[in-house]
Amino acid sequence: MSYKIPMGPYHPALEEPYKLDLICEGETVRDAKLHIGFNFRGIEHLAETRNYIQVIALMERVCGICSNIHTLTLCQSMEQLTGLTPPPRALYIRVVVAELERLHSHVLWAGIAAKLMGFKTMFMTCFELREKVMDVLQAISGNRVNYSMNRIGGVNRDIDDPLAVLAMVQALEREMVRTVIPIFTTSSTARSRCAGIGILTREKALSCGVVGPTARASGLPQDLRRDAPYAAYSEMEFNVPVQPDGDVRARLLVRALEIMESCKILRQALTKMPPGEINTGDAKIVFAAGTATSRVEAPRGEVMYSVSWKQDAKNPSRVHVRTPTFANMPSVRWMVLGARLADTPLIQASIDPCYSCTDR
Amino acid sequence: MTSLESIPETLGITAPLVLKGGVHWLEPGVMTVRELAASMNALQARFITITAYQLPHDEGFRLEYHWDLGGQLLGFPFVLAGNSIDSIYDLCEAVDWIEREIHEGFAIDFLGRTYEPLLLRQGDTPGVNLREEVK
Numbered sequence A: 001m002s003y004k005i006p007m008g009p010y011h012p013a014l015e016e017p018y019k020l021d022l023i024c025e026g027e028t029v030r031d032a033k034l035h036i037g038f039n040f041r042g043i044e045h046l047a048e049t050r051n052y053i054q055v056i057a058l059m060e061r062v063c064g065i066c067s068n069i070h071t072l073t074l075c076q077s078m079e080q081l082t083g084l085t086p087p088p089r090a091l092y093i094r095v096v097v098a099e100l101e102r103l104h105s106h107v108l109w110a111g112i113a114a115k116l117m118g119f120k121t122m123f124m125t126c127f128e129l130r131e132k133v134m135d136v137l138q139a140i141s142g143n144r145v146n147y148s149m150n151r152i153g154g155v156n157r158d159i160d161d162p163l164a165v166l167a168m169v170q171a172l173e174r175e176m177v178r179t180v181i182p183i184f185t186t187s188s189t190a191r192s193r194c195a196g197i198g199i200l201t202r203e204k205a206l207s208c209g210v211v212g213p214t215a216r217a218s219g220l221p222q223d224l225r226r227d228a229p230y231a232a233y234s235e236m237e238f239n240v241p242v243q244p245d246g247d248v249r250a251r252l253l254v255r256a257l258e259i260m261e262s263c264k265i266l267r268q269a270l271t272k273m274p275p276g277e278i279n280t281g282d283a284k285i286v287f288a289a290g291t292a293t294s295r296v297e298a299p300r301g302e303v304m305y306s307v308s309w310k311q312d313a314k315n316p317s318r319v320h321v322r323t324p325t326f327a328n329m330p331s332v333r334w335m336v337l338g339a340r341l342a343d344t345p346l347i348q349a350s351i352d353p354c355y356s357c358t359d360r
Numbered sequence B: 001m002t003s004l005e006s007i008p009e010t011l012g013i014t015a016p017l018v019l020k021g022g023v024h025w026l027e028p029g030v031m032t033v034r035e036l037a038a039s040m041n042a043l044q045a046r047f048i049t050i051t052a053y054q055l056p057h058d059e060g061f062r063l064e065y066h067w068d069l070g071g072q073l074l075g076f077p078f079v080l081a082g083n084s085i086d087s088i089y090d091l092c093e094a095v096d097w098i099e100r101e102i103h104e105g106f107a108i109d110f111l112g113r114t115y116e117p118l119l120l121r122q123g124d125t126p127g128v129n130l131r132e133e134v135k
Helices: A043-047 A054-059 A067-082 A088-117 A120-141 A162-186 A188-194 A202-208 A212-216 A248-272 A324-335 A341-349 B004-011 B033-042 B093-106
Strands: A002-007 A019-025 A028-035 A290-298 A301-309 A318-322 B018-020 B023-025 B046-054 B061-069 B072-080 B084-086 B109-111
Touching: A002 A341, A019 A341, A028 A324, A028 A341, A043 A054, A043 A318, A054 A067, A054 A318, A067 A088, A067 A290, A067 A301, A088 A120, A088 A162, A088 A188, A088 A248, A088 A341, A120 A162, A162 A188, A162 A248, A188 A248, A188 A341, A202 A324, A202 B093, A212 A248, A212 A301, A212 A324, A290 B072, A301 A324, A301 B046, A318 B046, A324 A341, A324 B093, B004 B033, B033 B061, B033 B072, B033 B084, B046 B093, B072 B084, B093 B109
Parallel strands: B023 B072, B084 B109
Antiparallel strands: A002 A019, A019 A028, A290 A301, A301 A318, B018 B023, B046 B061, B061 B072
16 A cells, blocks of 8 residues: 655755655655745846846845855856956956855765764764865855855955965865765765665666766766866866766765865865956946856756846846756656655755755 | 757758857757757757746747757757747656746746646746736
């Protein structure tokens, strides 16, 4: 006999509101339906009522974790419409903040995954590491969530002493190598909760169009930082970690290895940062009529913004945002098929879902 | 991997590929959206999203379909005089949620598919979120 177990929209296993209707036979999940939109904010529509300064502040609120990525993608789109090119130093600062944000996001996720595994000590370790990253973001921007770094034509704040950030990068790298990666890869707790659980095959990942670490953990080697470089990524050397297994452990490993790659990118960007201006100045910005699109590799995967402007308009006529969780979330249905009911919280968390992004 | 330059010929489209605003645009001409989706599958392109625009003066809608091919973003605009267009859900699973969202946001019908309950929770009437006037 099958029965339905509703998980959510408000549930201890979920960080944000969404609903998973699980059809079970005994303890085994046979089907699942996902429901989102419990906190839909209509931000795309709101954007049509904001000018080019206000719209940056608005889109920074799409997500509380990858807020910088949203303004970066938006500004890159608007720079195409205004013809403004950020100075080289601004492009490096954009890389630094984007990678710090990736570190913060991945370490946060590792902590939450550890908590869902019942591994509370690891949760505390990860959150202590995350604090170090947050401290650096606060030192650079003055903020811990919405950094307000991006503007059309560059960035708002300089990194006065890039080499000072290196100390945090080295401390984080050391702790990842010494503690986090070995424990996540060798401890029996992590292995028993993650290996062979929540498998998304390469074929299904392709079919669902998943992005970011979720795709790379299913053997798809896609990363916009390498495939379509933006900011100063074309000047960075890094690897794109790919795992073939498609299970929770693969998603965990991909993110852990990406933390190491982010540290590698940060070290290059901080040591090679060119001198000079950080933006194109305060002259009046004129928009050409038309549509411009930009894509960026956010911590959870690819973000795309399409921005349209009409002649002499103050506000955009359309801002469309495709967030990574919007692409990844439907694949959870396939991940939980045949899984044990007790594993579903960790499986759904393994895509690092952001309902704030999804309910934009 | 198919080169960008050869895509119009591969798709049987005479219009050239135009790079504008970060997208390689190709006017699909007489090609239907379902033929396009099947061709994109054959090229192993990755579906990205559909962006919907409401055109002024009751001129209908424009749907821009985006696929990624080797890191390059392809765009195919389709203008709808009415409120409907064929769904490509059976050809491209990744399109499911964005078709549902556009259906709810702009009241556009994607023909040949069924809709599960609303993605956007507020309200029961499709088109209330992004369309200027619900008809």
